[in-house]
Amino acid sequence: MKLPPLIIGDLKAAVPIIQGGMGVGVSGYRLTQAVAKEGGIGVISTVQIGYREPDFEVNTREANVRALRKEIRKARELCPGGIIGVNIMVAINDYDYMVKTSVEEKADIIISGAGLPLSLPKLVSGSNIKLVPIVSSGKAASLIMRNWIKKYNRIPDAIVVEGPKAGGHLGFHLEQLQEGKEKLEDIVCDVIEVVKSLKCGKKIPVIAAGGIYTGQDIVKFLKLGASGVQMGTRFVATEECDAHINFKKAYIDSRKEDIKIIKSPVGLPGRAIRNKLIRKAEKGRIIPYKCYNCLKKCDPGKTPYCISEALINSVRGNTEEGLVFVGSNAYRVNKIVKVKELIKELVAEAENL
The missing domain is CATH 3.20.20.70 (Aldolase class I)
Incomplete structure (x- = not known):
């Protein structure tokens, strides 16, 4: 076609x-x-x-x-x-x-x-x-x-x-x-x-x-x-x-079973690679060191982790301590x-x- x-x-x-x-x-x-x-x-x-x-x-x-x-x-x-x-x-x-x-x-x-x-x-x-x-x-x-x-x-x-x-x-x-x-x-x-x-x-x-x-x-x-x-x-x-490059490699190295639906601080579910950060967040809250005031629905006193910090970590290459969003x-x-x-x-x- x-x-x-x-x-x-x-x-x-x-x-x-x-x-x-x-x-x-x-x-x-x-x-x-x-x-x-x-x-x-x-x-x-x-x-x-x-x-x-x-x-x-x-x-x-x-x-x-x-x-x-x-x-x-x-x-x-x-x-x-x-x-x-x-x-x-x-x-x-x-x-x-x-x-x-x-x-x-x-x-x-x-x-x-x-x-x-x-x-x-x-x-x-x-x-x-x-x-x-x-x-x-x-x-x-x-x-x-x-x-x-x-x-x-x-x-x-x-x-x-x-x-x-x-x-x-x-x-x-x-x-x-x-x-x-x-x-x-x-x-x-x-x-x-x-x-x-x-x-x-x-x-x-x-x-x-x-x-x-x-x-x-x-x-x-x-x-x-x-x-x-x-x-x-x-x-x-x-x-x-x-x-x-580490972010790109996280995609290449991922397996089907690594890709999970997670609960995002935005209040919506999200799809990401289940890495060290996600496993830590599953066990308990990761208290943010500061608030960037980025999201309308984020309460810094309750959020499971700081999504800004997590996304910045991953794009800079620290993918285990960052949030790596991926498609299915x-x-x-x-x-x-x-x-x-x-x-x-x-x-x-x-x-x-």
């Missing part, structure tokens, strides 16, 4: 692949520009993006805003004609600041999940930035669309549908994940029906995400009616991924390749079907 371009408003990606936003610092400007160069949509994760800034510990918000500006500018400088997106979690305290900075720096797309981005249209008023909410159900898609239409006379430019096999935070209850009844295929079809039922008079591309690993997977979702896919795990094991297929990763090679492989697999 010849892969069609992914069209989001007036943006056209030659390859219908969005690289998933992965924080802290896993998808920065290096990975983003590399994906954009190959015709996909590269995405910078904004969560605690300023962790390398010298004043991050004492001036976290300003460090994050400054770093986001740098990352967008560097990605744009290296790939001036590519599509550069940002992923902004609704769950972070600095959500408004990250959105406004992304608009000021003229990012092409904001992809937003880990909560319902109900105020997003108001924050980007007057700009041409594309808005792409992440949902895990038809119900959530309907709620967001109806809210945006009623309050802002605005509809999403696309919708990412993230299923239960994704990495990081998941938009499902733990019981749903344990039962295993939720299927990405079903949710994608539900969201497509919701989009059709609201009769917006404009095509809203639906993007499938979570557990998509091969070109064959891409074709499967395109045939179901999706306009493209979002992939995170495959892009970690690339030379251009912004994470430490991470154990299948067996080598590090260039982004160019990976996208070429995926396209070839799809087009050979």
Whole structure:
């Protein structure tokens, strides 16, 4: 099957692949520009993006805003004609600041999940930035669309549908994940029906995400009616991924039985590698040495561990004392390749079907 371009408003990606936003610092400007160069949509994760800034510990918000500006500018400088997106979690305290900075720096797309981005249209008023909410159900898609239409006379430019096999935070209850009844295929079809039922008079591309690993997977979702896919795990094991080599090796060395659903301090279940940190957290609380005030729903007096510290440890290479989020297929990763090679492989697999 010849892969069609992914069209989001007036943006056209030659390859219908969005690289998933992965924080802290896993998808920065290096990975983003590399994906954009190959015709996909590269995405910078904004969560605690300023962790390398010298004043991050004492001036976290300003460090994050400054770093986001740098990352967008560097990605744009290296790939001036590519599509550069940002992923902004609704769950972070600095959500408004990250959105406004992304608009000021003229990012092409904001992809937003880990909560319902109900105020997003108001924050980007007057700009041409594309808005792409992440949902895990038809119900959530309907709620967001109806809210945006009623309050802002605005509809999403696309919708990412993230299923239960994704990495990081998941938009499902733990019981749903344990039962295993939720299927990405079903949710994608539900969201497509919701989009059709609201009769917006404009095509809203639906993007499938979570557990998509091969070109064959891409074709499967395109045939179901999706306009493209979002992939995170495959892009970690690339030379251009912004994470430490130890982080990439944690994927390569992982076994299927190492990948577990954990309880995150965000309040959502998450998928990660069960390492030394997770085993310690299972035995008892790891008291944070400081609070970065990063998440709306995190109580530093009760949190099982500091998620910022855990994610920063892992991206810097201390993967046993860090949180290593992975998709369900991470154990299948067996080598590090260039982004160019990976996208070429995926396209070839799809087009050979």
